[in-house]
């Protein structure tokens with residue numbers, strides 16, 4: 001038991017774990033994370049199976065990576081706890097006769113002859129140190145006094161604060177992982193949806209995109225209302241970097257899209273070789289409208305895809321939700337007889353013309369398409385976040401203390417010197433910034449020497 | 453003066469400063485070292501003016517694309533080195549630190565990095581852009597200094613010099629590590645939480661910052677607890693700065709990342 005404790009208190013283990021975590025993290029950036037099995041198979045061939053088995057494709061959530069973090073947490077805890085006692089004593093403990101014997105072993109040393117009997121000389125030393133913001137404790141020894149003066153005592157706990165901060169952050173990560181909730185909410189203007197796990201609803205009142213004069217998006221603005229039991233309780237404009245917060249849920253402007261289910265389309269129909277005959281027809285997908293043309297009586301659009309691509313088995317798919325290659329499947333009827341069906345493309349009007357029905361010699365061009373925009377909000381509840389900020393605070397304060405608030409300590413033994421008068425032996429210690437401390441130490445000796 | 457004229461003037465001063473510094477080194481004229489620092493400071497003044505003019509013209513923080521951020525990084529490196537140079541007065545730090553600055557400014561001036569000012573995309577419209585990027589880059593500038601001092605440590609021939617370089621390297625890390633922690637990790641997490649709703653996404657840029665942070669944590673622990681000093685510390689500091697550079701450039705160009713704003 002003791003040896004287990006000891007090995008978890010060791011910094012060697014910490015170094016080993018940090019190296020392993022760093023190496024694992026590197027691997028996780030070289031192998032793309034969280035993609036589909038097919039993608040890995042295409043990319044890595046036979047290795048893909050091995051990667052999956054070793055959980056390298058979801059490395060940061062893999063059991064072995066979490067195990068490393070767990071070991072680091074245990075290491076940090078044991079290490080901090082086992083060093084805390086001695087450190088507390090060093091910073092706040094009382095002074096004893098034993099401190100007298102340690103003076104000689106200290107790095108910075110000085111010896112002075114002081115006026116007056118040991119009692120009053122020790123008081124003078126105390127005053128001088130207190131004036132320099134040292135907290136002074138004294139204890140009596142045989143025929144003199146031992147002093148222990150300390151300042152910046154919090155500095156002893158800089159690294160502890162950093163380590164505790166890390167533990168708090170790891171705890172926050174666990175809470176986020178277990179109790180965090182998040183969902184994507186694509187919303188059309190006027191649409192109301194339930195927020196999963198929240199017990200209230202939100203409605204998108206308005207969604208607008210602002211552009212810079214030189215082009216480029218300036219802002220996406222979603223006006224969002226929160227509805228409790230059907231009653232709007234607050235309305236706010238959500239933009240990127242400014243989420244709406246309601247009952248622990250944050251609503252972020254995450255992205256935007258279009259509702260491609262039933263866009264309104266404008267199709268220009270004309271006779272081949274006769275541009276003056278062109279007429280435009282407006283309709284929606286799924287709609288069938290009367291059209292008086294040579295050889296046809298009705299027109300319709302069976303399907304629309306924003307980003308046309310032929311998938312497996314030549315099935316038509318949309319590669320993305322962006323209107324990169326919009327295409328419509330146009331149909332024509334003569335009475336009840338289906339006479340024509342073909343894809344036409346907004347970006348490639350000539351290609352669509354080629355599809356025109358040869359008997360009636362009509363051409364179709366997909367002139368325009370309009371779909372309602374959706375605003376995609378991300379709803380997130382993260383009860384771990386508070387711990388993260390607390391941990392960050394500890395780490396920031398701890399780093400400041402560790403590097404810039406190094407504790408200083410001066411011990412002194414004030415005793416009757418040889419002959420008459422009093423002798424004081426000083427020893428000083430600074431955890432960091434030794435040059436600055438040496439200067440202070442010498443200043444102290446100089447002013448004591450000068451004192452009456 | 454226009455931004456580009458100011459920037460070019462700064463570049464010229466930096467080059468001059470580097471030449472004078474190296475002159476001081478090879479001609480063994482100690483007094484030239486002071487002139488090198490003076491020239492570097494002159495360049496710094498023009499560089500600062502260039503950044504201010506650009507900020508005023510674009511209306512946003514001067515680090516939203518690679519040109520701007522490399523320029524700012526070079527600026528921060530001059531700042532870091534001028535602060536340390538005054539304190540330590542080591543003849544070799546100046547020339548090599550300025551060499552890095554000149555390399556960075558040359559990179560920023562090269563056609564590799566488009567200079568157009570683009571209006572801010574929505575994700576970057578936040579005062580956290582200022583805090584996150586500037587503090588991180590200033591922290592990394594101190595890592596650059598630790599890198600220079602560590603290389604000089606490895607190249608030094610006397611114990612006395614080695615001791616000084618070791619101490620410069622440690623002091624640079626003692627400034628860089630807290631700044632990098634605050635700017636890169638703490639401010640980064642806060643901003644990510646405000647913009648994306650999650651403070652940590654294991655995005656490659658985040659992971660590489662963490663790796664850099666781990667490496668400097670190793671530097672500190674091996675030093676303070678295992679009393680590693682000198683050669684081994686120098687090697688860790690060098691690896692740490694290379695990791696910081698990879699976080700900065702490599703991730704943008706080689707790995708796909710949420711942070712791809714170049």
Ligand code: HEM
Pocket residue numbers: 008009010011012014018072075076079080158159162163166399402403666669672673676677
């Ligand atoms: C990534 C994880 C860690 C980070 C970022 C970290 C950070 C720090 C920092 C900033 C210091 C102060 C260094 C200085 O004053 O120069 C420190 C000191 C220290 N750390 Fe860690 N630490 C980590 C993990 C650990 C672990 C797991 C242990 C457990 C053994 C540990 C043990 C120590 C010890 C013993 C000290 C010296 C304390 C002192 O003498 O003041 N650290 N750490």
